[in-house]
Amino acid sequence: MAKKLTPRSEDYSKWYNEIVVDADLAQHSDVKGCMIIKPYGYAIWERMKDVLDGMFKETGHMNAYFPLFIPKSYLSKEAAHVEGFAKECAVVTHYRLMNDPNGKGLIVDPKAKLEEELIVRPTSETIIWNTYRKWIQSYRDLPLLINQWANVVRWEMRTRLFLRTTEFLWQEGHTAHATEQEAQEETRRMLDIYAKFTEGWMAMPVIKGDKTESERFAGAESTLCIEARMQDGKALQAGTSHFLGQNFAKAFDVKFATKEGKQELVWATSWGVSTRLMGALVMTHSDDAGLVLPPKLAPIEVVIVPIYKGQEQMDEIVDRCREIETELRAAGIRVKLDADDSKRSGWKFAEYELKGVPIRLAVGPRDLANNSCELARRDTRTKSFESLDGIAPHVRTLLDTIQSDLFSTAQDRMVKNTVHVDTWEEFQAAINDEMFVLAHWDGTSETEDLISDETKASIRCLPFDGDLTPGVCVKTGNPSARRVLFAKSY
RNA sequence: CGGGGCGUGGCCCAGCCCGGUUAAGGCGCCUGGUUUGGGACCAGGAGAUCGCAGGUUCGAAUCCUGCCGCCCCGACCA
Incomplete structure (x- = not known):
């Protein structure tokens, strides 16, 4: 291989940074701590998002969207919450630029100062609870089960691609309930969904549990979490689900009328996972040759690489590859045929390994003659020759095997350690x-x-x-x- | 906020100590050809306010002063 990643054993965090950039997941932007998520990386995030979104909807949640900007005064209403987030908020103070009268370039127009500064949301509890006050009057309005997909900004001192960026993408669920028990159940239900997702789709085993008081979310009565173990032995908090008690209901005066006509404060939860999961995914399975993706989240499950000499052979083999592509696609497999004649097969092998495509299917002249193909597994880096008869079910089975092998390998590693x-x-x-x-x-x-x-x-x-x-x-x-x-x- | 590193074509970077007139090389890109079972090769071509601002000098990527930005390692946090 021409381009070599720094081995994990030599410098784990260097390896991580290189893999994120070299596998085309993301790159640094010119703004400190912010990253550009590239199409390939975003495709993985989109798959995560689609699966999670489906799970939320199955459990009765609906999506909504709340504003990016939050009046500064909202943030101060819940004491613990202010304490937790105030020191890492981006603040909007002006709404206009002007040409610098002393020279070239733009300056902030001093006349355009906002009367009340706006906070760029670090999380949306405050604006959401301020809204819920208007939405909730009766027990009949409950439970209120809302999720939003959004970006948030936390001005962290130290950032790392995907693991802790200044701006990140996430989902945040915010629910309101009539009883404490219901809210507690919701908190646990959503944590279980996160674990089901990380284990079932990301093939990443997690330990579910309660956070201690000092690790709790600012404003929560209790915080449940899933913790994963990365290959370097460090733990990564992969998702959290908070039981907020009546703290936000009190702070934002959100009450409902019970059946008996009494006014009571509602009980709340919030829960979220972020693009940090992308980092978790990388650090759970990938190796010194590049990314390793679990089939269920891989944008491309199978890449077909034709191998040929000369135009005539190329036509024949690419045609055969197209048939295989059609067959696999019909079986519901995400497949890409890379018939780009300007790249040689060896280059493609290395490239798709770096990008973690679970299975590579190669067809050359010998295969054409034998009605066979070469299947290469990314996770084990092993190859086998298979008949092209019934290739789709065979590939399907292999994908399932890879998915479960990735999980058991990661789990064994966690148990052993x-x-x-x-x-x-x-x-x-x-x-x-x-x-x-x-x-x-x-x-x-x-x-x-x-x-x-x-x-x-x-x-x-x-x-x-x-x-x-x-x-x-x-x-x-x-x-x-x-x-x-x-x-x-x- | 401390410590370290870096800013030079799209990307990686040499040159800087020791100033000298076409800023080197590799990758990538464009054109043509030969290639193709593990990151091909040949020929030609395009592409640069050397982070910014001042200063020294006949002359600055190179020396001096100031500034800005990013990355990495800590402290802090999801």
């Missing part, structure tokens, strides 16, 4: 080895901070499926109700 430890020495060693560590913790933020200061590991979550036997805290020796998950994280 998850350990129970009971002493502080073991704990430090395990964290040093980039493990997921299940250990006892005394339940205090002080201890959580102490551990994080000393080891860089944080509590990723209190896993739902965790070990609930009591013990003693690995750091302080104080009583602990259960084991929690520690890891270094992104």
Whole structure:
């Protein structure tokens, strides 16, 4: 290969940056922390979006769209929320530019100052709850189940392609319920949908659990999350679902009349996943040769590469490839025939490997004679020769196999690298080895901070499926109700 | 906000210390030809306010001053 990625073992984050750029997922824009999502990357995001959108709709949610700009005053209504977001908000102060009277270029027109500054949304709770106040009067208006696909801006100090960009794309669900229980159920339902998506489509195993108080969303009563393990051992928060209690209802005075005619505050949830999932996808499966995509999300599941010498052979082979293309497409497989004569087959092999296309199907003169083709798996990098009779069902089966193999490989890796430890020495060693560590913790933020200061590991979550036997805290020796998950994280 | 790096055709970059008149090379692009089972080759061609602003000088990509921007590593956060 001419273009080589930095191997993961040498510099994992360099590898990550190169793969994102070289596989044509995204590039840096000229604005710090912002990225251009390229067509190939966006196609993957669109698939994620379509699948998730379908899941939301199946569970009774509808899409809506709220404005990008939020009056500054809205943000200050919920105390914890301000605390969490105020320091990373982009603020619009003016609405007009003018020619610089002293020279060339444009300046902000000082006469065009806004009376009240506008915040570019870092999340939409405030504008949505300000709106819900007008929408909700009666228990008959509940539950209100809304999702929106949007961009948000958080002025982070340190950014990384897909994992933490200044502007990012996401969906944010915002629901209102008559009872606490219903809202709690919704919070959990949506987390389960996220896990179903990441495991079933992204082939990325996750650990579901509760966040500790210090890791909670600003303004939430509880935050549920899914945590994934990247190949370098770091945890990545892949999605969150928040039970907001009545905090936003109180802040924005959202009440409804019960059957009995009483006025009560509504119960709320919000939940979201973002283009960060793209980063998660890259870091879960890809290798030193490039991207590896799970078939269910791959924009191209199968690429057909014709191999030939001379014009006459080319015509014959490309014709045969077109037949195969038609057959695969009829079977519902996303297929691309690359008959571009200006690129040689070797170039195409390397290119589609870099881009993570799950299966490559090559047809050359020998295959034409034998009615066969070469099938190459991207994930295992193995090749086999197959008859072209019944190729579509065969490819379908192979795609399914790849999808499930990717999941089990990732899951095995996570299981193998998850350990129970009971002493502080073991704990430090395990964290040093980039493990997921299940250990006892005394339940205090002080201890959580102490551990994080000393080891860089944080509590990723209190896993739902965790070990609930009591013990003693690995750091302080104080009583602990259960084991929690520690890891270094992104 | 600290530490490091970088700004030169679309992309990667040499040249800068030690100033000198056509700014080198590779990739890509265009034209023609030969090629094609793992990133082909030949020939020709187009394409550059050397990040910006000042200064020194006969002469600045190169030296000096100031500024701007981005990337990477930390601290902080999804």
